[in-house]
Amino acid sequence: MKYQFKQYNILPGFGLTLGYTVVYLGLLVLLPLAALTLSALQMTWPEFWSAISSQRAIRSFALTFGTSFIAAVINTIFGLLIAWCLSRMSFPGRKIIDAMIDLPFALPTAISGIALTAVYAPNGILGEPLARLGIKVAYTPIGIIIAMILVGLPFVVRTVQPVLAELERELEEAALGLGASNWQTFSKVIFPLVLPSLLTGFTLAFARNLGEYGSVVFIAGNMPMKTEITSLLIVTHLEQYDYAGATALASAMLIISFVLLLTINLLQTWSGRRLK
Amino acid sequence: MKIISIIYSLALIALPFGLVSCEKQSEADSLELLNVSYDPTRELYQDYNKVFAQHWLAKTGQNITINQSHGGAGKQARAVIDGLKADVVTLALAYDIDVIAEKTGLFPANWQSRLPHNSTPYSSTIVFLVRKGNPKEIKDWDDLIKPGIEVITPNPKTSGGARWNYLAAWGYELNRQLGNLDKVNDQLYAQEVEQANEKAQAFVTELFDHVPILDTGARGATNTFVQREIGDVLLAWENEAFLSIKELGTDKLEIVVPSISILAEPSVTVVDNNANNHNALAAAQEYLSFLYSPSAQKLIAKHYYRPALPEHADPEDIERFPQLIMFTIDKVFGSWQQAQKTHFNDGGIFDQIYVKGSNK
Amino acid sequence: MLFFVQNKYNKGLMPPAWLNWTLVVISLTFLAVFLLLPLVIIFTEAFRQGMTLWWQSISEPEALHALKLTLLTAAVAVPANTIFGLAAAWCLAKFRFFGRNIIITLIDLPFAVSPIIAGMLFVLLFGARGYLRGITDSLDLQIIFAVPGIILATMFITFPFVARELTGLMTQQGSQAEQAALSLGASGWQTFWHITLPDIKWGLLYGIILCNARAMGEFGAVSVVSGHIRGKTNTLPLHAEILYNEYNFSAAFAVASLLAFLALVTLVIKSIAERRKKR
Numbered sequence: 001m002k003y004q005f006k007q008y009n010i011l012p013g014f015g016l017t018l019g020y021t022v023v024y025l026g027l028l029v030l031l032p033l034a035a036l037t038l039s040a041l042q043m044t045w046p047e048f049w050s051a052i053s054s055q056r057a058i059r060s061f062a063l064t065f066g067t068s069f070i071a072a073v074i075n076t077i078f079g080l081l082i083a084w085c086l087s088r089m090s091f092p093g094r095k096i097i098d099a100m101i102d103l104p105f106a107l108p109t110a111i112s113g114i115a116l117t118a119v120y121a122p123n124g125i126l127g128e129p130l131a132r133l134g135i136k137v138a139y140t141p142i143g144i145i146i147a148m149i150l151v152g153l154p155f156v157v158r159t160v161q162p163v164l165a166e167l168e169r170e171l172e173e174a175a176l177g178l179g180a181s182n183w184q185t186f187s188k189v190i191f192p193l194v195l196p197s198l199l200t201g202f203t204l205a206f207a208r209n210l211g212e213y214g215s216v217v218f219i220a221g222n223m224p225m226k227t228e229i230t231s232l233l234i235v236t237h238l239e240q241y242d243y244a245g246a247t248a249l250a251s252a253m254l255i256i257s258f259v260l261l262l263t264i265n266l267l268q269t270w271s272g273r274r275l276k
Numbered sequence: 277m278k279i280i281s282i283i284y285s286l287a288l289i290a291l292p293f294g295l296v297s298c299e300k301q302s303e304a305d306s307l308e309l310l311n312v313s314y315d316p317t318r319e320l321y322q323d324y325n326k327v328f329a330q331h332w333l334a335k336t337g338q339n340i341t342i343n344q345s346h347g348g349a350g351k352q353a354r355a356v357i358d359g360l361k362a363d364v365v366t367l368a369l370a371y372d373i374d375v376i377a378e379k380t381g382l383f384p385a386n387w388q389s390r391l392p393h394n395s396t397p398y399s400s401t402i403v404f405l406v407r408k409g410n411p412k413e414i415k416d417w418d419d420l421i422k423p424g425i426e427v428i429t430p431n432p433k434t435s436g437g438a439r440w441n442y443l444a445a446w447g448y449e450l451n452r453q454l455g456n457l458d459k460v461n462d463q464l465y466a467q468e469v470e471q472a473n474e475k476a477q478a479f480v481t482e483l484f485d486h487v488p489i490l491d492t493g494a495r496g497a498t499n500t501f502v503q504r505e506i507g508d509v510l511l512a513w514e515n516e517a518f519l520s521i522k523e524l525g526t527d528k529l530e531i532v533v534p535s536i537s538i539l540a541e542p543s544v545t546v547v548d549n550n551a552n553n554h555n556a557l558a559a560a561q562e563y564l565s566f567l568y569s570p571s572a573q574k575l576i577a578k579h580y581y582r583p584a585l586p587e588h589a590d591p592e593d594i595e596r597f598p599q600l601i602m603f604t605i606d607k608v609f610g611s612w613q614q615a616q617k618t619h620f621n622d623g624g625i626f627d628q629i630y631v632k633g634s635n636k
Numbered sequence: 637m638l639f640f641v642q643n644k645y646n647k648g649l650m651p652p653a654w655l656n657w658t659l660v661v662i663s664l665t666f667l668a669v670f671l672l673l674p675l676v677i678i679f680t681e682a683f684r685q686g687m688t689l690w691w692q693s694i695s696e697p698e699a700l701h702a703l704k705l706t707l708l709t710a711a712v713a714v715p716a717n718t719i720f721g722l723a724a725a726w727c728l729a730k731f732r733f734f735g736r737n738i739i740i741t742l743i744d745l746p747f748a749v750s751p752i753i754a755g756m757l758f759v760l761l762f763g764a765r766g767y768l769r770g771i772t773d774s775l776d777l778q779i780i781f782a783v784p785g786i787i788l789a790t791m792f793i794t795f796p797f798v799a800r801e802l803t804g805l806m807t808q809q810g811s812q813a814e815q816a817a818l819s820l821g822a823s824g825w826q827t828f829w830h831i832t833l834p835d836i837k838w839g840l841l842y843g844i845i846l847c848n849a850r851a852m853g854e855f856g857a858v859s860v861v862s863g864h865i866r867g868k869t870n871t872l873p874l875h876a877e878i879l880y881n882e883y884n885f886s887a888a889f890a891v892a893s894l895l896a897f898l899a900l901v902t903l904v905i906k907s908i909a910e911r912r913k914k915r
Contacts, residue, residue, distance in 0.1 A: 012824035017727035032757035105849035106899030108873030115674035162839040169648030197804040207747035224630035231750040239350040257748035359764035523883040
């Protein structure tokens with residue numbers, strides 16, 4: 001069989017759009033990332049390794065990836081639910097809520113962090129009753145997760161919403177007409193169609209959470225080994241003019257994120273292909 | 277058709293970058309200076325810039341605009357190293373200015389000897405801010421490690437001010453062990469000093485056991501203490517403590533002065549090469565030396581900094597500053613470089629406090 | 637009944653009322669706890685000291701300059717990333733080729749890069765000891781600690797939005813419609829304008845809205861490359877932080893609420909477009 005770079009397709013514009021994509025991607029993303037790589041290459045391997053394998057670094061990786069993952073999962077579940085309610089139901093206030101979803105993006109992360117802390121600190125509106133129940137939210141990993149839920153939510157809702165809105169309801173009609181129950185129609189017809197965009201939303205929210213800094217530092221408490229995220233550790237290195245250490249951590253973070261994202265994207269292509 | 281599309285798309289790629297490069301900054305007609313400073317000096321320089329602009333106009337007949345940039349001291353120093361065109365830097369630690377000189381060579385390494393008082397026109401110290409009425413009866417450093425006391429300080433790794441807090445606590449314990457800080461630099465007492473340093477490390481370790489939250493910056497910590505009502509005592513710059521009482525309410529907070537603390541010396545210098553590049557060297561130099569003038573010193577005291585020349589300040593402003601023993605960093609820790617290396621760099625004592633602490 | 641929930645369409649899957657109720661109540665609770673409460677805090681803080689002070693805080697010269705800079709940044713970053721997004725989505729969604737997944741992942745990457753690192757990347761390129769310093773110096777360009785650096789950092793951060801929003805949607809829609817149009821003799825552009833674009837317009841709009849919101853609200857990366865010069869290189873988010881650090885809480889939240897309003901403007905445009913379409 002002859003090796004094919006791309007599968008045959010009658011649609012035009014492949015070369016043009018791919019070329020454009022690659023050039024733009026190269027200039028805006030790859031060039032800066034190349035600078036990071038170049039700068040990381042100036043370190044010797046033992047230096048690099050000791051920077052990323054210190055106890056604090058490993059704890060911060062575990063914390064960052066753990067909280068990001070949990071927050072992204074919560075966002076995916078509730079994001080789907082919210083997108084469903086917004087696109088398939090009508091209830092008073094729907095439009096207002098629809099408009100509000102994007103606001104976490106527009107707010108400077110520092111301000112959302114401050115506002116969240118005000119809500120969840122032991123003297124806050126929700127923090128106080130929770131504290132009386134013995135649940136500490138602010139200044140614990142739970143606080144970090146909450147900050148990440150806030151900044152990641154629009155991703156899931158806004159990727160799933162257009163797909164739900166454009167879904168052909170004839171398909172559902174057909175399924176229902178053939179005697180499928182509501183649940184079967186949802187799980188066998190709708191869910192598989194939404195799954196790719198749901199995965200996209202999850203990936204984006206997860207990725208965003210990994211890098212989140214501004215809002216997290218306010219609510220995290222920033223205790224080394226306990227609530228110190230990797231981004232903060234990078235800033236810490238920069239503060240002591242240790243550019244090399246910062247670069248090492250940043251590139252380690254980047255490589256792990258790249259591998260994770262690539263895996264999820266491959267999974268998505270695979271799940272999309274299985275559908276056909 | 278195809279060629280046209282390609283030209284189109286190349287133009288589209290180039291457009292944003294073209295726009296970016298067109299956005300050049302216009303050169304202003306009158307003289308401009310950029311003062312890169314740290315967080316707590318905003319209010320001071322806002323007022324001082326007005327006074328200086330009048331002074332400069334009277335002296336040379338030239339209008340001068342002073343632009344301000346504020347942020348964490350380390351971040352600000354890094355920006356100057358990376359190319360922020362500061363004409364003068366007025367930072368929290370001499371160490372940060374040393375690093376700029378060392379990494380860029382924009383001004384000589386002996387910068388600190390170019391202005392009186394080690395280039396420190398104003399100083400401050402570290403005090404305690406407690407809740408009104410001092411319910412936990414905190415009087416001195418050793419009260420901070422009593423059971424149940426929560427101490428708020430920013431992270432010494434990310435905040436210059438917090439490094440002063442940490443070193444002040446260290447110096448207190450060292451002084452208590454030795455009885456006299458002069459022994460630190462005396463070879464005769466080398467062994468005694470070593471033991472005292474071990475005690476001091478234990479003291480500081482215990483102190484940080486009482487810290488529930490490490491904010492990244494001084495004002496973040498103030499906010500945690502005042503707005504979130506967390507902790508019993510906030511370690512703060514004296515000027516910040518005064519300011520937060522003024523801004524956030526005299527009915528909520530009060531200052532407690534420990535028996536001994538550190539003399540915090542924020543330093544200033546001209547960034548010669550940057551200022552020279554736009555013929556502003558004379559103005560930049562005047563900007564800093566005018567800080568030692570009577571009117572500037574008066575202003576400094578008003579803004580709760582201890583003026584280098586207190587005789588020029590209003591006596592009632594000076595009266596606000598409590599008397600306490602203050603030691604310098606050079607005396608107890610050798611120099612900022614040394615203190616930074618031993619205590620705050622990667623793997624330093626501060627890191628050990630936390631890595632060990634969580635392995636218990 | 638004061639509060640009622642019903643299905644929007646009388647076609648397709650129509651869950652029973654009790655289920656709808658449950659779903660909506662769960663959604664609303666979730667939103668209230670995680671989204672609404674922080675927003676309420678911001679707006680009450682912003683207006684705590686009255687409309688006059690709110691207006692003063694956003695109409696003082698430094699705030700106005702920050703607003704201008706923020707709008708300029710969005711005006712460059714959003715169109716640039718929208719065009720890129722359309723091109724990228726077309727080739728990624730309609731074609732299968734070697735390396736497709738790698739490109740998709742690379743597009744995602746700016747999300748995973750901490751804003752602090754994103755800023756650092758541009759410092760590494762254009763800083764005083766940056767790799768491209770030779771080029772920018774010979775052109776006498778000041779990139780970093782000036783407006784171009786802010787725009788570049790924002791473009792980097794908001795780079796993936798439109799592309800990612802559209803790729804998923806266009807993949808899900810497949811390309812039968814386009815193929816039909818082409819086989820009926822339509823040109824490539826015609827197919828795109830008349831077949832593809834109407835199908836993806838909501839996705840495109842969401843992408844642009846998200847991109848715009850984020851471009852205006854970006855804080856971390858911009859804070860690294862801006863230099864924080866008051867009245868020169870401060871965007872609205874940076875200005876809000878400065879005010880906050882001056883214990884000027886109301887003004888800080890006022891500026892933040894202004895950003896929220898700006899984001900709402902795009903949504904108003906969206907609903908006007910929706911209404912037009914219905915007529």
